[in-house]
Amino acid sequence: MPEYQIVVCGSVVPDPLQTLEPVSGPTGPALKNEMMLPAWLDPWAGHALYEAANLAAKNPGSKVWLVALGPKAKLQQAMMTLAQKVPFELVALDGSSSGFTDAAETAAALAEAIQAIPGIDRSRLLVFGGWESASRGAGATMQIVGEILGITDQFQGVDGIEADGSLKILERIEGGRHQVSVCEAPPALLGWATGNLPEPRNNPQVGMANMRTIMPALQKAKPAKVAAEGVNFLSVSLPKQARDTKIVKDLSPDQIATEIADWITNK
Amino acid sequence: MDADIVCVGFGPASGGFLTTLSRGILNPDGSPAIESPTAPGLPLQVLCYERADDLGFGVSGVVTRARGLRESFPDLDSEQIPMAAAVKDEKILYLLDPVGASRRPALMKAADVAIRALGGLLGVKDDAMELPWTPDFLEKHGGLVLSMGQFNQWVSQQVMGSGAAQIWPGSPVGEAIVEDGGVAGVRLVDQGVTKDGKPADGFMPGMEVRAALTVVADGPVGPIGQQLDKAFGMPDGHHTHDWALGMKFVVDLPETCDLEPGTVLHTLGYPEPEIFGFFYVHPNRVASMGIFVPSWFDNPARTAYRYLQHWMLHPAIWRHIKGGRLRSWGAKTLQESGRRGEPRLSGKGFARIGEGSGSTNVLTNSGVDEAWTTGVLLAEGVLELLKNKQPFTAENLDAAYVRRRRESWVDKEGIIAERARDGFQRGIIPGMIGMMAAGLTKGLVAMPGKPMPPHRRVPSLEEYYRGRIPAAEIQSIVKESNAKGISASAALMERAGWPAIPFDGEILVSHQDALLIGGKVQAPAGYSDHVEFLYPSDCESCGSKICIEMCSGQAIYPGERGRPAFDREKCIHCGACLWNCAKASPADYERGLIEFHAGAGGLHSAEN
Numbered sequence: 001m002p003e004y005q006i007v008v009c010g011s012v013v014p015d016p017l018q019t020l021e022p023v024s025g026p027t028g029p030a031l032k033n034e035m036m037l038p039a040w041l042d043p044w045a046g047h048a049l050y051e052a053a054n055l056a057a058k059n060p061g062s063k064v065w066l067v068a069l070g071p072k073a074k075l076q077q078a079m080m081t082l083a084q085k086v087p088f089e090l091v092a093l094d095g096s097s098s099g100f101t102d103a104a105e106t107a108a109a110l111a112e113a114i115q116a117i118p119g120i121d122r123s124r125l126l127v128f129g130g131w132e133s134a135s136r137g138a139g140a141t142m143q144i145v146g147e148i149l150g151i152t153d154q155f156q157g158v159d160g161i162e163a164d165g166s167l168k169i170l171e172r173i174e175g176g177r178h179q180v181s182v183c184e185a186p187p188a189l190l191g192w193a194t195g196n197l198p199e200p201r202n203n204p205q206v207g208m209a210n211m212r213t214i215m216p217a218l219q220k221a222k223p224a225k226v227a228a229e230g231v232n233f234l235s236v237s238l239p240k241q242a243r244d245t246k247i248v249k250d251l252s253p254d255q256i257a258t259e260i261a262d263w264i265t266n267k
Numbered sequence: 268m269d270a271d272i273v274c275v276g277f278g279p280a281s282g283g284f285l286t287t288l289s290r291g292i293l294n295p296d297g298s299p300a301i302e303s304p305t306a307p308g309l310p311l312q313v314l315c316y317e318r319a320d321d322l323g324f325g326v327s328g329v330v331t332r333a334r335g336l337r338e339s340f341p342d343l344d345s346e347q348i349p350m351a352a353a354v355k356d357e358k359i360l361y362l363l364d365p366v367g368a369s370r371r372p373a374l375m376k377a378a379d380v381a382i383r384a385l386g387g388l389l390g391v392k393d394d395a396m397e398l399p400w401t402p403d404f405l406e407k408h409g410g411l412v413l414s415m416g417q418f419n420q421w422v423s424q425q426v427m428g429s430g431a432a433q434i435w436p437g438s439p440v441g442e443a444i445v446e447d448g449g450v451a452g453v454r455l456v457d458q459g460v461t462k463d464g465k466p467a468d469g470f471m472p473g474m475e476v477r478a479a480l481t482v483v484a485d486g487p488v489g490p491i492g493q494q495l496d497k498a499f500g501m502p503d504g505h506h507t508h509d510w511a512l513g514m515k516f517v518v519d520l521p522e523t524c525d526l527e528p529g530t531v532l533h534t535l536g537y538p539e540p541e542i543f544g545f546f547y548v549h550p551n552r553v554a555s556m557g558i559f560v561p562s563w564f565d566n567p568a569r570t571a572y573r574y575l576q577h578w579m580l581h582p583a584i585w586r587h588i589k590g591g592r593l594r595s596w597g598a599k600t601l602q603e604s605g606r607r608g609e610p611r612l613s614g615k616g617f618a619r620i621g622e623g624s625g626s627t628n629v630l631t632n633s634g635v636d637e638a639w640t641t642g643v644l645l646a647e648g649v650l651e652l653l654k655n656k657q658p659f660t661a662e663n664l665d666a667a668y669v670r671r672r673r674e675s676w677v678d679k680e681g682i683i684a685e686r687a688r689d690g691f692q693r694g695i696i697p698g699m700i701g702m703m704a705a706g707l708t709k710g711l712v713a714m715p716g717k718p719m720p721p722h723r724r725v726p727s728l729e730e731y732y733r734g735r736i737p738a739a740e741i742q743s744i745v746k747e748s749n750a751k752g753i754s755a756s757a758a759l760m761e762r763a764g765w766p767a768i769p770f771d772g773e774i775l776v777s778h779q780d781a782l783l784i785g786g787k788v789q790a791p792a793g794y795s796d797h798v799e800f801l802y803p804s805d806c807e808s809c810g811s812k813i814c815i816e817m818c819s820g821q822a823i824y825p826g827e828r829g830r831p832a833f834d835r836e837k838c839i840h841c842g843a844c845l846w847n848c849a850k851a852s853p854a855d856y857e858r859g860l861i862e863f864h865a866g867a868g869g870l871h872s873a874e875n
Contacts, residue, residue: 015321015787015871017787017789017871018787018871018872019594019784033349033551035349036349036350036417036873036874037873038321038323038324038871038872038873073424076424076427076428077321077322077420077423077424080322080427080433080434080435080436081320081321081436081437084435084437084438198468198469201458201459201469201471201793202435202437202438202458203471203474204268204314204316204435204438204455204474204476205268205474207433207435208268208314208433211433215427215428215430218428219430
């Protein structure tokens with residue numbers, strides 16, 4: 001049975017339920033009160049992490065690392081929720097996780113951290129991440145990570161993986177369909193879409209075990225320079241949104257669809 | 268799973284406990300000063316389980332003298348803590364009734380007439396009169412205005428950064444393991460269950476976490492505190508008959524507002540004489556504001572949200588917030604029996620700290636500093652026992668913790684406050700007189716009054732609205748509301764003369780929008796309902812259904828045959844339903860018909 005080394009790249013984003021408001025700060029655009037906003041693991045990266053843990057559990061001897069670049073205080077906060085979900089070892093990088101960083105700089109910092117993991121073996125290496133991000137939506141970061149690491153087998157929009165030495169990968173393509181690819185062996189890079197796994201339950205024992213590496217990793221987190229120096233943001237704005245609230249629990253799917261269609265038409 | 272110390276709930280009390288403990292169990296170089304008995308060679312294994320989905324969710328903004336906090340952090344700089352400001356200016360405003368719907372006693376009405384007549388002389392402005400002085404016992408000068416959410420996050424970062432304790436959010440504790448006359452740890456709630464608790468997809472039974480010491484800090488309505496009250500009983504003469512619901516908005520103040528950070532306004536008199544208001548200004552043009560609705564406000568349709576909106580619209584408040592915007596919203600129960608609500612503070616393998624341990628001072632209106640200090644006192648006692656290698660027996664905890672508590676300022680000031688609010692049982696004016704008397708005489712003189720459980724006080728709707736709304740019309744309004752599946756309070760209030768709320772979508776928003784925009788309320792899947800109606804047929808025959816009217820999130824609503832039903836997705840875990848019941852339980856006269864269990868989810872705002 002193959003023993004994979006699965007490195008998941010994932011950082012924190014503000015809880016999407018919060019009110020996000022772009023402001024201009026001394027170092028460029030920022031979110032108003034960003035350090036006060038609750039932080040969560042980026043949902044795309046979350047899917048990647050849960051899929052990684054699932055794959056590792058099916059292949060004994062495999063191991064999962066989470067390489068996370070974000071403000072140390074926010075990483076620590078998010079880890080207390082995340083650490084209870086699945087087993088992993090944290091590699092922490094202290095830097096901005098806002099949407100106003102540069103994808104290439106972020107990718108370079110992540111790739112450097114992956115290369116520095118003791119005992120990493122390219123012949124067993126799978127690099128996971130989100131194909132998108134709730135804050136860094138460039139859609140390019142994972143591809144650049146793979147390029148820096150020299151991983152040419154890259155898959156984006158992944159919804160499933162079967163691994164028995166070779167890798168059978170389900171990748172989203174146009175038209176709402178999937179393409180099945182077979183990759184002979186690691187190394188490979190997978191940018192995950194949603195996958196197929198539910199969010200794992202909170203498991204206190206998993207949390208206790210993870211915490212043995214999380215706090216030391218946070219204490220020795222290296223600063224990562226991802227400030228997008230030289231990049232000039234001409235303007236920053238939130239997507240326009242229209243919001244009507246209606247809480248109804250007894251409508252049929254057809255009725256809901258009709259109402260939504262009417263709402264869109266009238267807007 | 269085994270640990271050395273397990274803590275239930277993360278609020279200011281656990282913050283004080285874990286801050287003090289963490290400094291004592293590690294050496295300055297990070298090596299263990301006290302070795303773990305359960306994991307030899309490792310530091311003491313200290314775990315804290317918090318119900319809410321993240322640390323700092325669901326607690327409230329405060330003004331505090333911060334004596335205990337400053338003892339723990341002598342170099343405390345308020346700028347280190349987001350939304351914190353040193354108290355700069357403190358005022359008490361008496362609010363007149365600008366709409367004529369407030370139900371004021373005759374004496375108060377007469378006083379209002381006199382105040383209006385002498386308006387110029389008394390400095391009446393915007394239908395409000397500033398009291399000439401703030402009594403010493405209420406003053407918070409030298410203290411801090413805080414967002415408890417932000418403060419708790421700040422404390423948790425210090426504690427977890429030390430590596431001495433782990434604080435786990437999203438982990439409701441279902442029950443204490445009560446055995447051999449003591450507590451042997453806790454059991455977390457089951458996950459992967461249906462709303463009635465039956466195993467479903469991904470079922471994971473709640474894990475047992477056994478520990479030599481269980482620290483119960485789950486607040487005034489916490490299920491573990493409730494369980495221990497039932498298991499071990501309250502001390503003679505003690506009770507938890509007095510409660511209040513605090514509901515608040517956090518708002519971005521408009522550019523036109525000139526209130527400086529650290530400004531503190533207390534209000535009384537409006538929207539009803541029994542409802543008190545608060546307004547605390549944080550840095551960066553942000554304010555926390557809200558009202559307290561006490562259990563002795565005998566209105567069976569006492570919806571805090573609607574009253575809060577009328578309070579915000581009072582000219583003396585509205586002039587500061589008009590043009591502002593809602594940032595956050597929330598509500599919580601306050602245990603207002605103070606030291607008389609003190610349960611058994613310790614026993615074999617357990618100790619209780621914080622608001623649920625009766626630490627709130629009901630005279631000075633202060634709870635956070637006291638809660639924090641009880642945690643500090645317990646930690647000092649625990650460190651003493653650990654260093655002396657003494658077990659956590661009832662006797663040892665009594666000597667190490669309860670003795671410290673009895674010698675503390677928390678206890679001494681709590682004794683002064685014990686009778687301060689008794690007068691409110693007889694009405695607002697005797698209550699105010701009694702409180703002043705108790706404050707000015709250090710507790711020697713107070714207005715007498717016998718605190719009663721809420722279910723013995725709550726009148727029927729017909730009694731409350733007698734002379735204002737005919738009984739037949741009340742029944743018609745209630746019937747119509749039941750048919751719509753909503754509470755009747757808004758319709759009743761408007762019929763009684765309260766004007767409609769002019770929603771603006773920014774700061775005056777519907778109750779449901781406050782949940783969504785302000786509270787960002789969530790309920791993760793896979794947990795059972797935490798509100799249980801123990802005797803549904805009794806609920807069906809209940810005339811007032813105050814649980815529906817006062818539910819902070821409209822999570823309790825009229826269901827089949829008018830029985831109250833529960834929607835977990837709207838619950839903010841304020842716990843008002845636990846005490847806010849119009850009927851006594853057939854099994855326990857001190858309690859109502861609703862059980863409030865441990866549950867996940869609720870508010871998702873760290874700014875409250």
